[in-house]
Amino acid sequence: MTGKIKVMSIFGTRPEAIKMAPVVMELMRHTDAIETRTLVTAQHREMLDQVLHLFRIVPDYDLNIMAEGQTLFDITSRAMHGINEVFLQERPDLVLVHGDTTTTFAGALAAYYHQIPVGHVEAGLRTHDIYSPFPEEMNRRLTGGIATLHFAPTSSSYENLRAEGVPDGRIFVTGNTVIDALHHTVREDYVLPEELSQVDFRNHRVLLVTTHRRENLGEPMRHVYRAIRDVIEQMEAVEVIFPVHRNPKVREIVREELGGLERVHLIDPLDYEPFANLMARVDIVLTDSGGIQEEAPSLGKPVLVLRDTTERPEAVAAGTVRLIGTDEQRVYSETMRLLTEPTAYTHMAEAVNPYGDGEAARRIIEAILYHAGRFPEPPDAFHSA
Numbered sequence: 001m002t003g004k005i006k007v008m009s010i011f012g013t014r015p016e017a018i019k020m021a022p023v024v025m026e027l028m029r030h031t032d033a034i035e036t037r038t039l040v041t042a043q044h045r046e047m048l049d050q051v052l053h054l055f056r057i058v059p060d061y062d063l064n065i066m067a068e069g070q071t072l073f074d075i076t077s078r079a080m081h082g083i084n085e086v087f088l089q090e091r092p093d094l095v096l097v098h099g100d101t102t103t104t105f106a107g108a109l110a111a112y113y114h115q116i117p118v119g120h121v122e123a124g125l126r127t128h129d130i131y132s133p134f135p136e137e138m139n140r141r142l143t144g145g146i147a148t149l150h151f152a153p154t155s156s157s158y159e160n161l162r163a164e165g166v167p168d169g170r171i172f173v174t175g176n177t178v179i180d181a182l183h184h185t186v187r188e189d190y191v192l193p194e195e196l197s198q199v200d201f202r203n204h205r206v207l208l209v210t211t212h213r214r215e216n217l218g219e220p221m222r223h224v225y226r227a228i229r230d231v232i233e234q235m236e237a238v239e240v241i242f243p244v245h246r247n248p249k250v251r252e253i254v255r256e257e258l259g260g261l262e263r264v265h266l267i268d269p270l271d272y273e274p275f276a277n278l279m280a281r282v283d284i285v286l287t288d289s290g291g292i293q294e295e296a297p298s299l300g301k302p303v304l305v306l307r308d309t310t311e312r313p314e315a316v317a318a319g320t321v322r323l324i325g326t327d328e329q330r331v332y333s334e335t336m337r338l339l340t341e342p343t344a345y346t347h348m349a350e351a352v353n354p355y356g357d358g359e360a361a362r363r364i365i366e367a368i369l370y371h372a373g374r375f376p377e378p379p380d381a382f383h384s385a
């Protein structure tokens with residue numbers, strides 16, 4: 001191929017947007033060799049738009065598919081039909097998708113039906129349990145089965161892909177683009193928004209909580225919230241900041257279990273910039289999020305993961321992340337341990353960052369150019385410190 005390579009990035013949810021923003025910005029810097037197109041499914045709406053705004057990304061195509069109570073079937077079919085229309089018009093040379101959402105899988109499958117090669121950003125993470133996280137583990141595997149280029153964030157994700165028979169030359173260890181995004185966003189002099197002004201960061205220990213996983217909806221979430229309520233009742237000098245996901249199924253249980261409690265701040269999801277800067281100032285993070293498991297360790301924050309499995313073993317091995325599940329007693333005791341045992345806290349609060357050096361997007365674009373015969377040698381691989 002001699003002309004410009006037409007690369008279309010597809011994403012739809014908040015975490016994909018955060019992690020694809022550095023890639024889109026880097027693609028835009030290569031106008032000599034690359035024609036960039038951006039397609040958002042808008043599987044998320046407000047939570048996506050705030051990221052687009054922050055990184056000043058104006059998508060070329062917006063499928064606007066989000067609906068309240070959307071099912072996996074709704075998302076998959078609406079995204080597939082919309083992407084098909086765009087492919088018929090644009091015929092990209094390469095499609096980039098990110099991670100493990102239903103937008104990811106629909107984007108990869110649509111590209112496959114058009115016989116367009118796929119580059120998978122954040123490839124190779126595995127729990128080896130197809131129902132945990134659900135449906136993300138399968139979305140990631142199926143996307144990996146379709147992809148031609150695999151951008152693995154760490155050497156353990158590289159090993160997972162090699163074990164599945166992906167040829168060495170198709171995998172590039174790049175680091176995770178979430179660290180590129182974090183470098184772009186966290187600043188010491190950042191002033192937190194007004195809605196957090198009542199939080200007493202000086203005299204209280206502050207817990208940051210987020211939950212949204214489909215497999216935790218219902219009773220598991222209820223147990224987690226009850227444990228948090230018990231902690232708050234037990235410890236006076238503790239506050240909880242909980243930016244509640246927009247999923248109505250999450251919001252309802254949160255309101256029932258934690259609504260109206262003193263020192264529990266239930267707020268709307270924060271935009272990425274205030275959220276990332278808030279994470280840098282809290283004491284402990286409780287979450288079932290994937291991305292937060294990668295961000296918080298590099299900010300030196302202990303993370304208690306409200307899940308039974310993780311596809312991100314690196315920070316668990318390093319000791320800053322603990323997998324604690326959703327059992328009420330366990331969530332309570334693990335949180336209390338960090339609040340009452342200074343050595344346990346210090347041990348977990350050591351900053352480690354196995355996930356990237358802020359250069360992942362550069363490596364991804366270099367790998368694309370290398371694969372197209374436009375870059376002289378394979379990009380340098382990321383090695384965690």
Ligand code: UD1
Nearest residue numbers: 013043044045046047048067068069070101102212246247
């Ligand atoms: C999705 C992804 C999950 C990812 C998560 C990040 C799938 C199957 N799930 O899960 O992998 O970890 O995003 O947050 O791809 N909503 C709004 N406004 C928004 C966003 C969501 O109102 O900006 C509400 C809508 O009612 C929507 C519901 O949240 O129907 C659920 O959204 P959905 O994308 O289906 O699931 P998530 O749990 O967000």
Ligand code: UDP
Nearest residue numbers: 015018243269270271272275289290291292
């Ligand atoms: N995040 C945010 N505002 C919030 C909560 C999270 O900007 O109120 C960011 C967070 O920093 C991380 C990403 O959203 O980069 C994680 O998204 P989420 O937990 O929804 O999805 P997951 O990573 O589990 O797929």
